[in-house]
Amino acid sequence: MDAFAQLAVSSVVKYFGPARSRHAAVDGVSLSVEPGQRLGVVGESGSGKSTLARMMVGLERPAAGEISFNGVAMGTLLKMRASRVELRREVQFVAQDTTSSFDPLRTLRDSIRQPAQHLLGLSSRDADAKVDETVALLGLAPALVDRHPAEVSGGQRQRFAIARALVVRPRLLVCDEVVSALDVSVQGSILNLLKRYCLESGAALVFVSHGLPATAFVCSELVVMRHGKVVEHGDTRQVLHEPKHPYTASLLAAFRGGGARSAA
Numbered sequence: 001m002d003a004f005a006q007l008a009v010s011s012v013v014k015y016f017g018p019a020r021s022r023h024a025a026v027d028g029v030s031l032s033v034e035p036g037q038r039l040g041v042v043g044e045s046g047s048g049k050s051t052l053a054r055m056m057v058g059l060e061r062p063a064a065g066e067i068s069f070n071g072v073a074m075g076t077l078l079k080m081r082a083s084r085v086e087l088r089r090e091v092q093f094v095a096q097d098t099t100s101s102f103d104p105l106r107t108l109r110d111s112i113r114q115p116a117q118h119l120l121g122l123s124s125r126d127a128d129a130k131v132d133e134t135v136a137l138l139g140l141a142p143a144l145v146d147r148h149p150a151e152v153s154g155g156q157r158q159r160f161a162i163a164r165a166l167v168v169r170p171r172l173l174v175c176d177e178v179v180s181a182l183d184v185s186v187q188g189s190i191l192n193l194l195k196r197y198c199l200e201s202g203a204a205l206v207f208v209s210h211g212l213p214a215t216a217f218v219c220s221e222l223v224v225m226r227h228g229k230v231v232e233h234g235d236t237r238q239v240l241h242e243p244k245h246p247y248t249a250s251l252l253a254a255f256r257g258g259g260a261r262s263a264a
């Protein structure tokens with residue numbers, strides 16, 4: 001499989017609930033992500049952001065429409081072990097809930113070393129070096145990595161979750177509400193780090209959040225979702241300063257005074 005060149009989402013639909021009363025969590029969304037692109041997905045709670053993100057990385061299957069990676073359908077890639085491994089090496093996902101995403105019985109080092117060995121094929125020693133290098137990149141004290149997940153703070157655990165994704169140096173990183181639960185200073189350092197990683201490596205980012213200022217700071221492009229649909233999609237500056245949809249204008253009004261910053 002070729003290195004990440006494009007993730008395309010075409011008319012994707014996802015329903016939840018029993019057939020008779022099902023509702024569309026994602027309702028006909030189309031967009032694409034290319035190398036170096038930093039795409040923010042914002043919208044109120046329940047608008048379908050997480051479901052879309054999970055489909056983008058193959059954790060959920062669409063009921064209709066298609067998600068493809070370099071022109072190959074996600075379903076096809078997930079069928080074969082070799083292409084699944086390559087997909088995981090190219091595309092990494094960081095979820096909001098870090099408590100359940102780490103094995104409580106393993107040290108953080110063990111959890112972060114696993115993708116370095118499994119996806120990059122590194123020896124235990126080389127994987128350890130990669131873990132240490134990545135943990136340092138995230139500004140975490142080296143000794144913390146030998147603790148168990150419950151022995152670090154929520155903010156530290158969130159950074160370790162990002163370290164586990166970055167240890168394989170993905171070409172596309174999909175982050176779902178990774179800073180919302182953190183205090184402002186930790187948020188700032190994580191946002192800076194994600195932006196720097198993308199700018200320096202040329203990797204792409206999909207950053208899902210209901211926090212508009214944080215998303216606008218990190219992303220060059222914004223998608224606004226409501227009731228499972230994309231109601232606005234454009235350059236961050238344009239969306240912030242000349243919103244086309246009344247819902248975007250109301251979102252902006254809600255954040256006014258909170259200091260929405262423009263993307264650099």
Ligand SMILES: Nc1ncnc2c1ncn2[C@@H]1O[C@H](COP(=O)(O)OP(=O)(O)OP(=O)(O)O)[C@@H](O)[C@H]1O
Nearest residue numbers: 016017025043044045046047048049050051052210
């Ligand atoms: N596993 C599930 N089973 C049933 N309904 C679900 C499931 N996951 C999401 N939903 C529903 O789908 C809709 C979209 O949810 P989703 O989590 O994608 O939205 P969101 O914009 O990410 O919200 P939040 O910001 O609160 O995380 C909601 O109505 C939600 O209740």
